[in-house]
Amino acid sequence: MTFSSSIAAVFDDASAHHGAGRLEQALEGYAEILDRDPNYVATLVHVAELYWRHAREADARLVWDGLLALDEVEILSDMAGLAGPFLVLAAICLDSDRAGLTDRLLERAAELWPEEAPAHEFLAVRLFERGDSEGAEAHFVRAVELVPQRVEAWFNLAATRVARADIAGALTALDRVLDIDPAYNQALQQVIALVERLEDGNLAVHYLRRIQEAADENVDVLAYVGFRFMEAGDHEAALSAFAQAIDVDLEAYQALFGAAAAAHRLSEAAASEEYCRQGLASLPDDFEARLAVIRTFHQDLPAEAAASLFETSIRIAWNDRDGLRRIEEVAHELGWEAAAIRSRRRRKELGSP
DSSP: OOTTSOHHHHHHHHHHHHHTTOHHHHHHHHHHHHHHOTTOHHHHHHHHHHHHHTTOHHHHHHHHHHHHTSOHHHHHHTOOSOHHHHHHHHHHHHHTTOHHHHHHHHHHHHHHOTTOHHHHHHHHHHHHHTTOHHHHHHHHHHHHHHOTTOHHHHHHHHHHHHHTTOHHHHHHHHHHHHHHOTTOHHHHHHHHHHHTTOOOHHHHHHHHHHHHHHHTTOHHHHHHHHHHHHHHTOHHHHHHHHHHHHHHOTTOHHHHHHHHHHHHHTTOHHHHHHHHHHHHHHOOSOHHHHHHHHHHHTTTSOHHHHHHHHHHHHHHTTTOHHHHHHHHHHHHHHTOHHHHHHHHHHHHHTTOO
């Protein structure tokens, strides 16, 4: 580089070194420019980003402080070189309560560097925060077009579509998140929440299968899928989900009773009885857990299993008047009058009206 070169040419050369990670050569070029024009905004922005990237934060802060003292028009009119440094400046402005300048920097960056996914993604986030979900969606779409593996952009795209009540579109975006990162738990939980809002039954079944696939070893999620399949009348799919949960945890009693119910609906009596036996053996020493099982599965439980659940519930709550009242209410509601009478008698023995 020589002083005979135009500032623009020196800047282009220095920013090329910058983009390639050649720190010393880039700083040499930037220093030459600042010797000639100390307020060359694009150079200051690039120098600050270089300092920051290479752990010279104090130096970077000094430059950023100087930039924030400049006229906004001057900053916006001198955007050139690499997009990254200006995106960092936009973040600094946001931290410095200059949100308006942040937004204008991002809008200008998306225009100047339309192939830079981070510019579109950052702008999309700001638009969404300002309530412009339509504008945010457009820029998130552009970001994932440019970098299809950008999982956070897909997840945020789903959020913009939820805000616009486009549930199917949001699920499509979340599908991509789980394709890229099956362990992305936030996406899985969001899919579960959104499936509840789908009106298209076939689409709901598709996403239930997707949830089951992504859940892997999450017993609670697999049990949820099983229960949803039961509600949909697909007992084979329900049994598959419950069995997957049981493979993960042999004592997952909700999945065991769910499997017993699904097998019962499929007329697989032996399997239903075995799952029920395992479920009874796995229940915690808690009468509320037993009542929950009875209420959920009473139509599919063998009579002896239901009777055993009521009997052990009463035994566990033997000295608990409120617990016995609760058992009596459930037994009466479900037509198990013998259990209701026994609970009421024991309450009277304890002095309860």
